[in-house]
Amino acid sequence: MNFENLEIKVEDLPDFEKVEFKSISKKYLYVIFFNWTIIAIVVFTGSLIVNFFQRQLFGSYFKYILGFLVFFLILNFILSYFGFFKKKYAIRNQDVIFQSGLIKTTTIIIPFNRIQHVSLEEGWLSRVLDLKAISIFTAGQSGGDIKIPGLDNEVSLKINQLILNKIEDEVSEEKSEEKSSEIDGLETDEQSEIIFENRKDEI
Structure with missing residues (x-):
């Protein structure tokens, strides 16, 4: 068998950027807003309580610290809001x-x-909004796990079932290949035995 190592042109490689990505549900914005509202309430309440009982801890710097916290929370909320529009997914054949x-x-x-396996997750607010997150876990691939949040319930169930079917197909295909290899191995052993017996007869 001749060994070949042909060149592959870069321009002929498939471009994933040409894939039509789908955005997550806009209802997920309510989850983002709610989460940051809770964080803001906890941070401000905690700061005020600490300042009330330990006023000497921050002293005159408290207003600057509070201003920094406000800026930090607003900045992160803005990043989370616009980051929402960057969360996209696509499902291809492979x-x-x-x-x-x-x-x-x-x-x-x-x-x-x-x-390796896939799971559906939902918090109480996501349940109210009829949303789910789908987590996909890989086999022995560090950093390869993903979690797609903000999927409509129906969409998440379809994706989950599709992935489960794909996994089942992969397992079935692997078993078929193993069985085929075993059969080929048995045929080879049988052929070897026949050749050995023929040689014995010749002797």
């Missing part, structure tokens, strides 16, 4: 793609044959 990140865009591509 893999799942998830894209996120406002300042730095991160794209994770997970082939179906690397998926």
